[in-house]
Amino acid sequence: MQHDEHGDRHARAGGADAVADPMTGRVLERRYRIGPRIARGGMASVYEATDLRLDRTVAVKVMHPGLGDDNEFAERFVREARSAARLSHPNVVAVYDQGDDDGIVFLAMELIPGHTLRDVVRKEAPMSPARALALMEPVLSALAAAHRAGLVHRDIKPENVLIADDGRVKVADFGLAKAISTDTQHTATGGVLIGTVSYLAPELVVSGRADARADVYAAGVVLYELLTGAKPHEGETPIQVAYKHVHEDVPPPSRLEPGIPAYVDALVARATARDRELRPADAAVLLHQVHRVSHALAEGVLDDADLTADLTPLRLQVEAVEAPSPDDTAPEPFDHVELAAMTAPIRTMDRPPPDRPRPARPAPPTDQPPVGRRSRKGLVLLLVALLLIVGGGVGAWWFLDGRYTSTPGVLGMTQKSAERQLDAAGLDTEVGDPAYSETVAAGRVVSTDPEPGSKVLTGGTVTIVLSLGKERYDVPKLKGLTEDEAQDALTATHLGFGSTTEKWSDTVAAGIVLSSSPKVGTTLRPDSPVDLVVSKGPQPVKLQDWVGKDADDALAWFKAKGLKGKVTKEEYSDDVADGDVISMDPPGGTTVHRGDAVSMVVSKGPELVEVPSVRGEGVEAATQKLEGLGFKVVTQNASGSLGLGFVWSQSPGGGDMVAPGSTITLSLI
Template sequence: MDRGGSFPIRPRTEDQAVERTVERDLSDPMVGRLLDRRYRIGPRIARGGMASVYEAIDVRLDRTVAIKVMHPGMGDDEEFAARFVREARHAARLSHPNVVGVFDQGEEDGTVYLAMEYVPGHTLRDVIRKESPMPPGKALALVEPVLSALAAAHRAGLIHRDIKPENVLISGDGRVKVADFGLAKAVSADTQHTATGGILIGTVSYLAPELVVDGRADARADVYAAGVVLYELLTGRKPHEGESPIQVAYKHVHEDVPAPSTLVPGLPAYVDALVARATARDRSHRPADARVLLHQVHRVKQALDEGVVEDPELVSDLAPPLAVVTMDPDVEEAYDAEEVAERLREVDPPEDTDPIRPAAAAPAGATPVTAGHRIDDTSTIDPGLVRAPRPPAPTEPASYAAWDEPPRRSRRGLVMLLVALLLAVGAGVGAWYFGFARYTSTPGVLGLTSAQAETRLERAGLGFEVGDEAYSETVPAGRIISTDPDPGDRVLDGGTVTGVVSLGLERYDVPKLRGKTEDEAQQAIQDTHLEFGRSIPTYSEKVPEGRVITTNPEPGTSVKPGATVDILLSRGPKPIKVTDWTGKEADKAQAALEKQGLVVTRSEDFSDSVDEGDVIAQVPSTGTVFKGDEVKLTVSKGPELVDVPLVRGQGVESATTELEDAGFEVEVRHHADYIGLGWVLQQSPGSGDKAPAGSTVVITVV
């Protein structure tokens, strides 16, 4: 992913982002689109061979992200689409402060996209343009975090395959992050092919020779590219330049990267040696991976910090072995510029380099290109002539008769023979010493503590240095996981062995999320190196609706990175359906309602129709309520009782009037001895009794 110049500044609001986007680019259909109902696409900030990158707003989490969208039509190619989707999975495996994080991956209506960390700032290319050549200390300080990110990737079995200044982002606060692990591919035990379908992925100025020759790559291809970037930081120029990408690729195969001191005099020899080691054309002479190169960078940086001008031993340790780089005849025959041109294609070419295309047929008399030949502005290239140089044929003697002459004896010849023998013996002794005698085997210290490892190595005449720390599922914390060099490898007497110390099991505690919103909980889970599972709606009387009640596993549980965490999301209080208790026993009604968590209040009233102790009325009597709500019950006291007045001895009319005024009904009966006087002889109920209002009083008259 090529990024040039400064990154756009995040707008204050989503509307401002859309407004600014429309003003900048009305022709891009992606701008202003709400992708997957979550990402509001803003201005385009980069464009590559497979995809474009946009600044966007994640409307769900209200944060700025970078959205990488595959170009239209490429999603129809299953192979390209599958590689694009694998980018998210591979990059998501890396959790490192110097790696641009990948948040999400998806597809909508044929648009395949990645949501990545947005890094406002500039690229390493901008730094090179403004500050190179730069002091070696600063150059190493910029390369160090790049190698740290690559070391993490190599430990995870991933190769970046496109390391270049455009893919190194530098934020406003100085943090360095490596972007675009999209061309990375899982590495098996064998070296993997870089080419897919005959297409070589990478940028020509940073391609390792083996990628050009046979399209195969391992971690040492990233080491080579990092070495080229270091050269460019030190000198301000790329090591190999030409009129076409084919010429540049040819030079990678046939010419060593020049020593930086040839352009910047005064650089220490050990800095030249470090660049030479990282960019050795023979990959077996390069560091095995970025972790080893990072260790070598630390040694050089330490020497620079201490003001060391010359260090022959460090130069000897870093410099690649002197060797003539030759090519297998079959490979040489296959190395044809036209075939290479067909295989080479840059997915994200830098601003000053065109994608590699097949060279046009050369006119008659074209100049063959060989190692060391300078290509000027008028040179043309015949694809059939871009081959590895062959040794010249032996010349034939002028006269066969000269072979029959007997050799002449001379003292000079004897002296020369003795000198040659002495030189041979000296060379042999030197080779024996420099190639074998001064080396020893690295003792095995795996599984030991740092102190135990240091003791064992000191006994073998070696120093010990604690390097990186790493998590391990098998090696307990504080013990050695691996060493550089590996156990049994050759190491200089008195040299230093660097050990990687185990941090133990990589575990993370499930965070406490109670009371957070769903989006806040998801972000907190991802920030803890865990995976969000699902939201489980659950009623809660204490946690407001839409807020987290708890998690599964429970908060504080220690789990592996990437473990799935579910959240229980509150739906608010559980609704309760009201039961109507009117006409039923009030005590039973109150007990049932209180069992449901409701608050019952009671009042009493007289009722002629409802028995005493039963419910006359209930509020509310229907619908739904929630725990803690109030239900009012009106309980019957039975009918109201009234004193019966005394009417004995009164006349019928007077007695009837008094009883009716008291609220009673009156029933008149004649006594058995009724004589027609019309006086009340008896009453029931009697005087002094109480009777319900409206009940009947029977009077007996004579």
């Protein structure tokens, strides 16, 4: 798959026309409402979206189905997205979240309103070296942070450099190219090319393997494009361009734009050296070199031979010395000295026959010097030639090797020891940004630039990087946070989010973290996954129907289920026995949660009235009185009745409490 150089624009508002798209209007993972599409590239489409939880506008990058459906790719993409989210840097587009919604693999990231560096190239290139380096500085700063974190971008190009409306420069798409390239063959013949071919380092074309120096190469090509307005290698097909990256050097920018200082040409040549061993080790080293060149430009320096020689890759220095200019047809001053010295004219004299004496003749006049003078002149010329040869050799040795010294090996030393060692070698020391190391103790030198044994100008500067020790982070306190807050806390601590397990809790509200695994305070490597246990709230309970049943039994059941049962009212009831439940709130069958309250109305039985005493009264008066109170009256003769018609006894007796309408039996005497 080859990226479209102009199509893979990143998350930026106002830079692309909204196109009708099936994704528009969807809500991913119940959080991101997808808006209009604002960019489309070879691997993904970018949408403006709303984060419903945090009520903010973000950019959501959705992988094309052909990539997102590959489970292996999706897993790699998740790992790389987590690594990219670790990059908290002002010149890196922030990655907020990553997800997989039913096969739709996506990234949620910072939305950058503005334009890309490609737009700047179209409008301003070719531009002044000072302007070009000012644009590259934040790009290299972002790459340096990535390289320190062990990330290689692999797809640096103007389209992936975003420029906000307020002038901020941001690099996008960290981790994406790396996730794809893991299972993709990068060859110039039989495979496919990941990344924009115009910016591919030769080693990516040949073997597909790359380190931070591949990003350095791409940055150098971008710098060339800013300076000249053109790409260094052109071709009718991507394969032709890739072939040129492998077999042809990037030409000096001054070839297209005369007037560019030689040390700027040297900077581009150093960054784009086909042999990656000749390039800066990473973006931090290139950024240091950019600062040196920017300083020279700010000072108005037109030519700096030492800076040019220091930046020019050694191979190009040798070729410059060994290869004569095609326009130089004048012989070197000592090209024919030896021939002139050794071919002095030899004259033959007329010799008389042996039997004939030689006549005495005066020597003819001549303008030539005597033989002794000729010999001395030839000797002088020979000595001059030798001196020139020796001087030229010494000069070449000085230019190519003599003025250099080897960088001492100071790895593993303390800063003071390393400084003493470098000072003894006639070199200055500069301390770079510290870096973590699994093998070098904290406070000791973990790397140098140049590397140990590399050539460096006598009196030059060696940058040492001190170890921070092993990179480890403690699991922060997550209990009591929401799940989103806990994930943000893990990201801020450079740890990864593993998985979430939900658990019922009678005391903690739903969505709140109960615990983590490993537990708080555990020391872990960067990106180590931390699992969360999150509350689902109180466990639900289905209410049993207790109407018409004993209220005490109901209260005991509520307590066993973790509910708060209570009797809120007692009422008389002609239908429900005393002590039984008349009604429940909520009613039986309702689903409630532990800790919820359930109220009941309990029966006091029928309402009772007092029976008046009618003993000794006449039967008619007594009957009339009781019936007037709603009672029913039954009469009978008492034992030994005399037929007098008076009440001898009653049942229930006077003063008893009975239900209204009860029957009162009167015994007459």
